[in-house]
Amino acid sequence: MDKRIARRAALVFFVAAAAYFFFILLKLGNPLGALFFRGRKEAPEYVFSYADNQPEDYPTVQGARKFAELVQEKTSGRIRINVFAGGEMGSENEVVEQLQYGGIDFARSSVMMLTEIKPKFNVLQLPYLYRDEKHMWKVLDGVIGEEFKEELEGSGLVALSWYDAGAxxxxxxxxxxxxxxxxxxxxxxxxxxxxxxxxxxxxxxxxxxxxxxxxxxxxxxxxxxxxxxxxxxxxxxxxxxxxxxxxxxxxxxIPEMQLASQATWEKLSEADREVITACAEESARYERRLWEIREQxxxxxxxxxxxxxxxxxxxxxxxxxxxxxxxxxxxxxxxxxxxxxxxxxx
CATH class of the missing domain: 3.40.190.170 (Bacterial extracellular solute-binding protein, family 7)
Structure with missing residues (x-):
C-alpha cells in the first residue's frame, strides 16, 4: 500500500514539475516552450449559425463564407460562424422566423421576406423603381438605406449589410x-x-x-x-x-440583407458588434463583385x-x-x- 501511494505521489510531482518547466521556458521566450503552448488551440467563445437557401457556388453563399472567415480572423478564432447553405436550415421565411426568436444567429434574406414584418420594405421591391444598378446602390448605401436598416428595430432582427441580388x-x-x-x-x-x-x-x-x-x-x-x-x-x-x-x-x-438575430446580438459586447458589422460590410463588397462577375x-x-x-x-x-x-x-x-x-x- 505504501509503495502505491509513493508511486502516485511521484507521478503527481513529475507532472507538476513538467508543467512548471514548460511555463518557465515560455516566460523566458524559449522557442521550445512557445512551440508547446502555441500548438494548443483555445475553444471559441461563441459558435454561431448562418443560413442561406442558395447552393454553395452562389454569390450570396460565397459572401456568407467570406463574412464567417473575416469574423474568425478579426476575433482570433474567438467567434466562429458555421454557414449552412442550400436551404439546410429551412426556407427563407422559416429562417427569418427562427432568427426572430434566436433559433438561428445570422442569415441572408431577400427584403421580400421582410415586408410582412415591416410593410415599408415594399418600397424596395416596387417595379421599375431604380433607373439602373448604380442608382440602387446610391440609395441603399446612403441615408435612405440606413433608414431602412433602422426600420427593423424592435422586430427581433438586426440589419448588418446589403447584398446584391441583381435585376x-x-x-x-x-x-x-x-x-x-x-x-x-x-x-x-x-x-x-x-x-x-x-x-x-x-x-x-x-x-x-x-x-x-x-x-x-x-x-x-x-x-x-x-x-x-x-x-x-x-x-x-x-x-x-x-x-x-x-x-x-x-x-x-430586390436587394437582400445580411441579418443577425437580436437575441444573438445582445450576447455580444459593443466591440464584438463593431467587428461583426465591419466584416458584414466587407463581405457585402465582396459579394457584389462576385455577383457582377457571375451575371456576366x-x-x-x-x-x-x-x-x-x-x-x-x-x-x-x-x-x-x-x-x-x-x-x-x-x-x-x-x-x-x-x-x-x-x-x-x-
Missing part, C-alpha cells in the same frame, strides 16, 4: 417579349408575393404563385408560359433549357447555349413602367414620399 427579368418558352402587348394572357410564375402578382397582372399577364423548386417542371409541361428572376437563378435552376426567351426589362432590383459569365454562357435575349427600347421601358403605376398606389401609398426621394437621387 429580375421575364423569361418564357413561347417567344420574345418586345412590348407590353406580348405579355397579354401569358401565365407567369411569381414568388408568393402579392405585389409581384399585382405587377404581372398589371402588365396583362396571369400571375401563377408557385414554389421556386417547381418552376422547371411547370415550364417543361407548359403548365406556365414563363417566370421572372435574375440571371444566376435562371442559369442555376436550368430554366433556360425550357424557356429560352429572356427579356432584359429589369422590372425589379451566365449571360455569355447562355447566349452560346442558344438563349434569345431581347432588350426593351426606351419607349417600351416607359410603357412598362407606366403600366404598373397602380401597384405603387396599391402597396406604397403611405410611403410615396420615400419613393419620391429615391427618384430624386442622382
Amino acid at each position: 429580375r427579368h421575364f423569361y418564357n418558352s413561347t417567344g420574345p417579349i418586345k412590348c407590353v402587348e406580348d405579355m397579354k394572357k401569358m401565365r407567369i410564375r411569381v414568388a408568393n408575393s402579392d405585389m409581384m402578382s399585382a405587377m404581372v397582372e398589371a402588365l396583362g399577364a396571369r400571375a401563377v404563385p408557385m414554389a421556386y423548386s417547381e418552376v422547371y417542371a411547370a415550364l417543361e409541361t407548359s403548365t406556365i408560359d414563363g417566370a421572372e428572376n435574375n440571371w444566376p437563378s435562371y442559369e442555376t435552376m436550368r430554366h433556360y433549357e425550357v424557356a429560352k426567351y429572356i427579356t432584359l426589362d429589369a422590372h425589379s432590383r 459569365n451566365d449571360r455569355e454562357r447562355l447566349t452560346k447555349a442558344g438563349c434569345v435575349i431581347t432588350e426593351l427600347s426606351s419607349s417600351e421601358q416607359v410603357r412598362f413602367r407606366a403600366a404598373v403605376m397602380s401597384v405603387y398606389q396599391m402597396y406604397c401609398s403611405e410611403y410615396i414620399d420615400v419613393v419620391n426621394r429615391i427618384a430624386q437621387i442622382r
Whole structure:
C-alpha cells in the first residue's frame, strides 16, 4: 500500500514539475516552450449559425463564407460562424422566423421576406423603381438605406449589410417579349408575393404563385408560359433549357440583407458588434463583385447555349413602367414620399 501511494505521489510531482518547466521556458521566450503552448488551440467563445437557401457556388453563399472567415480572423478564432447553405436550415421565411426568436444567429434574406414584418420594405421591391444598378446602390448605401436598416428595430432582427441580388427579368418558352402587348394572357410564375402578382397582372399577364423548386417542371409541361428572376437563378435552376426567351426589362432590383438575430446580438459586447458589422460590410463588397462577375459569365454562357435575349427600347421601358403605376398606389401609398426621394437621387 505504501509503495502505491509513493508511486502516485511521484507521478503527481513529475507532472507538476513538467508543467512548471514548460511555463518557465515560455516566460523566458524559449522557442521550445512557445512551440508547446502555441500548438494548443483555445475553444471559441461563441459558435454561431448562418443560413442561406442558395447552393454553395452562389454569390450570396460565397459572401456568407467570406463574412464567417473575416469574423474568425478579426476575433482570433474567438467567434466562429458555421454557414449552412442550400436551404439546410429551412426556407427563407422559416429562417427569418427562427432568427426572430434566436433559433438561428445570422442569415441572408431577400427584403421580400421582410415586408410582412415591416410593410415599408415594399418600397424596395416596387417595379421599375431604380433607373439602373448604380442608382440602387446610391440609395441603399446612403441615408435612405440606413433608414431602412433602422426600420427593423424592435422586430427581433438586426440589419448588418446589403447584398446584391441583381435585376429580375421575364423569361418564357413561347417567344420574345418586345412590348407590353406580348405579355397579354401569358401565365407567369411569381414568388408568393402579392405585389409581384399585382405587377404581372398589371402588365396583362396571369400571375401563377408557385414554389421556386417547381418552376422547371411547370415550364417543361407548359403548365406556365414563363417566370421572372435574375440571371444566376435562371442559369442555376436550368430554366433556360425550357424557356429560352429572356427579356432584359429589369422590372425589379430586390436587394437582400445580411441579418443577425437580436437575441444573438445582445450576447455580444459593443466591440464584438463593431467587428461583426465591419466584416458584414466587407463581405457585402465582396459579394457584389462576385455577383457582377457571375451575371456576366451566365449571360455569355447562355447566349452560346442558344438563349434569345431581347432588350426593351426606351419607349417600351416607359410603357412598362407606366403600366404598373397602380401597384405603387396599391402597396406604397403611405410611403410615396420615400419613393419620391429615391427618384430624386442622382
